Amino acid sequence: MIYDNVLAAIGHTPMIRLNRMNDPDSAEVLVKFEGLNVGGSIKTRTAYNMLLEAEKQGLIDENSIIAEPTSGNQGIGLALIGAVKGYKTVIIMPDSVSEERRKLVRHYGAEVKLIHDEGNIGDCIDECLRTALEMAEKDPRVFVPQQFENENNPMAHRHHTALEIMEQVEGEIHGFCSGIGTGGTITGIGEVLKAQNPDLEIWAVEPENAAILAGGDIGTHLQMGIGDGVIPKILNKEIYDNIYIVTDDEAIDTAKKLASMEGLMCGISSGTNVAAALKLAKKLGKGKTVVTVLPDTAERYFSTPLFED
Ligand code: PMP
Numbered sequence: 001m002i003y004d005n006v007l008a009a010i011g012h013t014p015m016i017r018l019n020r021m022n023d024p025d026s027a028e029v030l031v032k033f034e035g036l037n038v039g040g041s042i043k044t045r046t047a048y049n050m051l052l053e054a055e056k057q058g059l060i061d062e063n064s065i066i067a068e069p070t071s072g073n074q075g076i077g078l079a080l081i082g083a084v085k086g087y088k089t090v091i092i093m094p095d096s097v098s099e100e101r102r103k104l105v106r107h108y109g110a111e112v113k114l115i116h117d118e119g120n121i122g123d124c125i126d127e128c129l130r131t132a133l134e135m136a137e138k139d140p141r142v143f144v145p146q147q148f149e150n151e152n153n154p155m156a157h158r159h160h161t162a163l164e165i166m167e168q169v170e171g172e173i174h175g176f177c178s179g180i181g182t183g184g185t186i187t188g189i190g191e192v193l194k195a196q197n198p199d200l201e202i203w204a205v206e207p208e209n210a211a212i213l214a215g216g217d218i219g220t221h222l223q224m225g226i227g228d229g230v231i232p233k234i235l236n237k238e239i240y241d242n243i244y245i246v247t248d249d250e251a252i253d254t255a256k257k258l259a260s261m262e263g264l265m266c267g268i269s270s271g272t273n274v275a276a277a278l279k280l281a282k283k284l285g286k287g288k289t290v291v292t293v294l295p296d297t298a299e300r301y302f303s304t305p306l307f308e309d
Helices: 043-056 072-087 097-105 123-140 153-171 184-196 250-263 268-284
Strands: 015-017 028-033 065-069 088-093 110-115 175-179 200-208 242-246 289-294
Touching: 015 153, 028 123, 028 153, 028 268, 043 072, 043 110, 043 153, 065 072, 072 088, 072 097, 072 200, 088 123, 097 110, 097 184, 110 123, 153 184, 153 289, 175 184, 184 200, 184 289, 200 268, 242 268, 250 268
Parallel strands: 028 289, 065 088, 088 110, 175 200, 175 289, 200 242
Antiparallel strands: 015 028
């Protein structure tokens, strides 16, 4: 089979059972490995859907400039699509995100604007958004997808990721958990899986230093892509049954084990998700099935503690 371009190859990522990391008396844990997605993360799906819908609605054309505030993977996804479709793309990101992310965005031919993170990622993301909106005010060609409030973000997961999961698992899914950046993943996948099985237990997962849904304070943490310090508009706050908090050490330790015990080269938030999934699997017990996602690949974390001994 030949794809017309790389965008046609987005999605259809594998679902993989955890073996050595999981306790045989627990529920089975299945992980959807988005590190193997085009662009190396789950966010290529949402970037693509937001731009496709903007094209359909006539909000963008070949002269448009895409400008988006993002802590990383969404920017990489938009830059990739910009490269294929010929859109000029400007990604506005906190200077605290890994250097690899900036380099990847630039490598796809997009421009990077860095905003200084003074220790509060939420404030910094707000500043990134202000910068993007100012660009749009000054230049009518600028389109800001606004992933934190764009319904076409969770829609990508309702229409694609969730359906792939159901097709891959076939049998009943008893547990699902996910960290929250924009909330697109947990909202889109959670809604579809819960409609299929109302007894499904969903856990929202937060970094210890950014557990704002649980009423905690916002600080710096290492679980990039989640815990951005804002409660996103598109997050369906009715969809989760429980909030589970993961420390940076636990996320990194789990991500390291995913590589060394399961051969899954994934990022820090994958460690977050799996730390929660293993706990949920223990709670639900043998014979049940827990699903989570590994949002991205490890190869954009070389400069972070994930690769320190
Ligand atoms: N992990 C990583 C590495 C991410 O880049 C993102 C996206 N910000 C997420 C998790 C969370 O995904 P979502 O935005 O759908 O909540």
